[in-house]
Amino acid sequence: MIYKNNFHAETQLKLSPFFERTSKLNESQEWRRWSGYLSATNYELSHENEYFAIRTKAALLDISPLYKYIIEGPDTQKYLHRLVTRNINICKIGQVMYTPWCDEDGKVIDDGTVQRLSENTFRITSAEPNLEWLQYNAMGLNLKIKDDSKNTAALALQGPNSRKILNTVAKDSLDQLKFFWMINTNIKDCPVSISRTGYTGDLGYEIWIDPKDALTVWDILLEKGKSYGITPTGLHALDISRIEAGLILLDVDYISSRHAIIESRKSSPYELGLGWAVKMNKKNFIGKKALEKELARGPEWEFIGIEIEWDQLEKLYREAGLAPGLPSTAWRTSTPLYYNNQQVGYATSGAWSPILKKYIALGHLKSNFAMNGTILDFEVKIEHFRKLTKAKVVKTPFFDPKRKRSCPK
């Protein structure tokens, strides 16, 4: 018997508009879930070449799974200015701002970019769905909020050669586009917007595309980018580079205050190293009162970078008869940090940095211990046994090349 099935729930993982290409290129067939999408973990059997594409060539990442919202209407600027912690009143057309947004208690809900597309149109990107929160705060305002997640395909082109490649395919030159600005242009007759943004801490761009043009843009990028070393790149490589860049990841380094079951799981922007993005001179924004108080008494936690020192780690491994075991991919397991045998924090993600030749991690530390240069003990497991090895508090980003912000002369 044949059923006629009228059940339309989205039972399957979503496929990005680039899946037609990425699925064929993914030699490893390793995929991760990202916001309900199938997203390549690495295209090749190992992610190494993809990592180095980000740092020395050009890496092409499908970032379509990002949540994207278009907010449009006369009240949009006022609305966003109140919603996020950055000063949206000074955000010019074509400018992009990275910002967290908080609840009334000053705890971070999510972080992402706000792009000013026109006087009254903005795009906001986020890691998790935020539609409810966005709508809840828009009540009574003259604006429309549209979940644009499926209507905009997005690619990230990251790495030192990314500008050269875009200059060969885009109608307009990218030479004058400054860090955190965007332009509208065409790639092979397809209208796109290109923002000089990314999640790698390197020179890089994100391209916002109508899904119907997705494959055309992908194909021309791969074709013209070939001689510049363009490399389809997955999430393993991205994860290492974002740690090197000291960029936080929701649900890994912090939990959205909207989902935290207990108070201690929530973090304020100050506790996530985002104090610079909180503009206290703004008249009002969601969470301001709570953050004022926190600022006055000082945040309880700080988000810090640590370097796991080599000599002791090597010694511990040698005692076990092994060469130092370094993580080949980034890890995301909470790992205790001690000071004088007392746990004073925890690392949330870490990786061996192939470019810095350092074992680095990001973590939360009680503020009294978060001074740069403080020597902590970091827990490692060597041959099933827990050991402590020295780690130093350092400032982030760990890796910050000039090319990230510079323009050609």
Added chain:
Amino acid sequence: MSKINKYDAIVIGGGHNGLTAAAYLARAGKEVLVLERRHVLGGAAVTEEIFPGFKFSVCSYVVSLMKANVMRELMLPHFGLELLPLESTFTPLENDYLMRTADADQTYREIARHSTRDAETYMRFGPRMGQIGMAVRPILETIAPNAIRPSLSDLSNLKNLLNHVKNLSSEQFEYLTKLMTMSSADFLDEWFEFEPLKATMSASGIIGTFMGPRSPGSAYVMLHHYMGDIDGAFRAWGFQRGGTGGVSMAIARSAEHFGATIMTESSVEKVIVKNGKSVGVALENGDEYKSDMVISGLDPKLSFLKLLEEKDLPSDFVQSIKNFRIRGSSGKVNLALDGLPNFTCLPGEGHHLRGAISISPSYDHLEKAYDDAKYGNFSKKPFMDIILPSMLDPEMAPPGKHVMSCFVQYAPYNLKGGWNDSKREAFGDAVVNTLAHYAPNIKDLILHRQVLTPADLESTFGLTEGNIFHGELTIQQLFSLRPAVKWADYTTPIKNYFQCGSGTHPGGGITGSPGEMAAKKILGILK
């Protein structure tokens, strides 16, 4: 001419070891001057734009043995050290090929296509060699003791080493002994059966050495190549972004950061010796610089027989240095290409062009190539270790174009009738023809060809007889015997004159180790 002419230390030669020593000395607060003969730094670890738009790692072309603590202590990543992974080795054969990659399962299947037994053995072999490499590391990291008249610190070093050797498992001891004495072919025969696999693996036992895979002693050279690690992974090879010169430049920037002065186009003529003590150097242009100590990064022949007068040295020492084997066996062919080579056995563009390409189909191929050299000819069908740097770093060549680096063996320094322009070109032709056998389109792609014979390596880069290791890595000239007995701890018979080149322990390759250990010896950090 430099403003001051009195330094705490003068380093002769701006190769990577000289620069490393200079950086360590400057880091310790010494006033250091580095004098380099050429217009570029790096010695044999140098990148040059020989043909417009094409950057060649002219001599040395891959990095594996660079010591992790040197990278850290000199902050080399901060100064531009960027090692890209070289993930595979591809051996083209007649109508078939052998491919080994970074992925264990893929490599297993690929070897199993030829021999299941080998595929399984291979999985055990790598980790074993890694363990042996680790077991040898402490030896490499110890200042070679004076075996004839050991000092107190020598005795304590020896005791530590003996303790270390006692702690080796019997299996490690067995392999270590075998590796020290056997030929790479014999050693590999104990493990594997598929000829191209064995031949390709044995090739690392002949690199830079005037030996064939069947020559006893070649197994040690193989081990030497196994001791490299990148990010803790043994036997990993990397390519420096921008070419090998980038490694030297990173060290040079580090040295300058710590306050060293570096002068190029400053050729040292003589080390000035007064009363058995070195007091400075004299340049070819007549300039003189005074210094409390002089450190030579040159090979032992140049350091002692050229920069010094024989009369200043003990005659037995002079004899040892004269006997020091430094026979050049290799040449280098660098090609600027209009496109990518297309291998008949594996056509098209793929991962195989992103790793090493080894022309080593059989022991016989290698041994016959060696036979040619034994009798004073270059190999008609040479062994080659090839990489396409532009596949890893597109900036090495203009968009769409490529550079190809071919390390070629054998090319004897003492060629019958001597090297000249037509012999050089004939050697270049032999290389291209051998390559064209596997990738016929190569001939149409060549935009420029740079051929370096051992004679060129000597005249341009100051490598005596063109030997890339400043002396062969054979057991009779390693450790306490490198370069000469009693003088293996970076000191020399001349007071305040030291050596820090690859001709000292632990030997050649881009390791930074001789430079580091010499500096630490001088500074009293290592004893």
